Amino acid sequence: MVEPVAGIAAAGTAGDVVAETLRVVVSRAALQRDAVRQTVHDVEAASVQPTAPITAVPRTKLPGPATGVVPLSGKETLVGELPLTFSQPKTTAGATAEGELTAVRVQVLNEATRKASGATAVLVALSRADGVATPCQLHVRLNYTGFSNAYGGDYANRVMLDEYPACVLTTPEVRTCRNFETLKAVRWDGKLSTDITLAGDGSLTVIAI
Incomplete structure (x- = not known):
């Protein structure tokens, strides 16, 4: 009968202990790895906020009738819904005696007056607010971004600035009163700008888009 060798049995038992220890360590490492992955996933999920859908601005509403006095400050000022900027022309002093x-x-x-004149979008009457009778030069910048799609998607690239005789406001049925002159305006960033001669003695200078 062959007796078991004690040394071999002991060695086998020690090997089993080492193997079991390694298995426990690997198992714990795997659990820790999974826990870290879950934490990262939770943080990323919490940081992603749903975004509201982007809605295109129609930009088709024409400015309604309004009146106001705008200073020559070079700063954009709203007259009703129409943003305007007035300043001294760079080419002249714009001063009078x-x-x-x-x-x-x-x-x-208003819309009825504009349509009677034949203007497409906006009809604006300008005059000196100081009561001086002498005409003077004025730099005008008109912002049309609020209605840049009023007549189709490419309207912003077709818009022009025109000047009408003052009589278009009182006798638009007279053909000559509807004859306009297209001004040499600069179109940039949704704005039209040019120099005009502002009438004196209470007369009106009429411009239109």
Whole structure:
């Protein structure tokens, strides 16, 4: 009968202990790895917020009738829903013997008057707000971004600035009163800008888009 060798049995038992220890260590490492992955996933999920759908701005509403006095500040000012900017022209001093122009009276005409004139989008009457009778030069910048899609998606690239005779406001049925001159305006960033001559003695200068 063969007796078991004690040394071999002991060695086998020690090997089993080492193997079991390694298995426990690997198992714990796997659990820790899975826990870290879950934590990272939870943090990423929490940081992602649902975004509201982007809605395109229609930009088709034409400005309604309004009146106001706008200073020559070079800063954009709303007259009703129409943003306007007035300043001294760079080419002339814009001054008169009676003094330099400081403010402009603005009237955005109603839809009926605009349609009677033949203007497409906006009809605006300008006059000196200081009561001085002498005409003067004025730099005008008109912001049309609010209605840049009023007549199709490419309207912003077709828009022009025109000047009408003042009689278009009172006798639009007279053909000559509807004859306009297209001004040499600069189109940039949704704005049209140019220099115009502002009438004196209470007369109106009429511009239109």
